[in-house]
Amino acid sequence: MSERNPGFSTRAIHAGQEPDALTGAVVPPIHQVSTYKQDGVGGLRGGYEYSRSANPTRTALEECLAALEGGSRGFAFASGLAAEDTLLRAVTTPGSHAVIPNDAYGGTYRLFAKVTHPWGLDYSPTDLGDLDAVRAAIRPETSVVWIETPTNPLLSIADVAAIAEPGARRGRGRRR
Structure with a gap:
């Protein structure tokens, strides 16, 4: 994008969508190929080898998300x-x-219970609507407080700002 500090609407419409050099198309096409021609072993052409690892359509989305969030990089996943x-x-x-x-x-629960827990990540299921319970669940080795709001399927609501405060206070000065 040529504008130095474009607004949110401009970034939402234009970020990640440079005109196609070959055709001049201003909206990137949807790339549905599964593999890309490579210039030798490990010689990716334009950074692409297989559409599940990266493709121009996903690159455009990731660039747009990064621009909207003010980040340097965005990531899109299949699930x-x-x-x-x-x-x-x-x-x-x-x-x-x-x-x-x-x-x-x-x-999410199965990811914690069956994948990350055997990997070595301990977890504590906690009523996130009870700030005292959240504070009590936070340990010195706590790296993340996972918040889903509203939850699925019970539609419980968590106060993100209130939960973030004890986590932020506890984590100040900590280094991983």
Whole structure:
């Protein structure tokens, strides 16, 4: 985008959507191929090898999301659970701890119980509507307080700002 500090609406419409050099199309096409021609072993052409690892359509979406959020990079995943797993492995390590909703989405709960827990991430299901319970569940090794609001299927509501405060206060000055 040529504008130096474009507004949200401009970023939402234009970020990640540079005109196609070959055709001049101003909206990126949907790339549905499964593999891309490579210039030798490990010689990716334009950064693409297989559409599940990256493709121009996803790159455009990720650039747009990063621009909208004011980030340097955005990531798109094929499923919410793939995003959750990636995030958890980025912010936790074996031996660390997470506080999760006691009525978390079933897929999220199974991710903690059957994937990350055997990997070494301990977790405590907690009523996120009870701030005292959240404070009590936070340990020195807590790396993340996982918030889902409203929850699925019970539609419990968590006060994100109130939960973030004890987590932020507890985590100040900590280094992983």
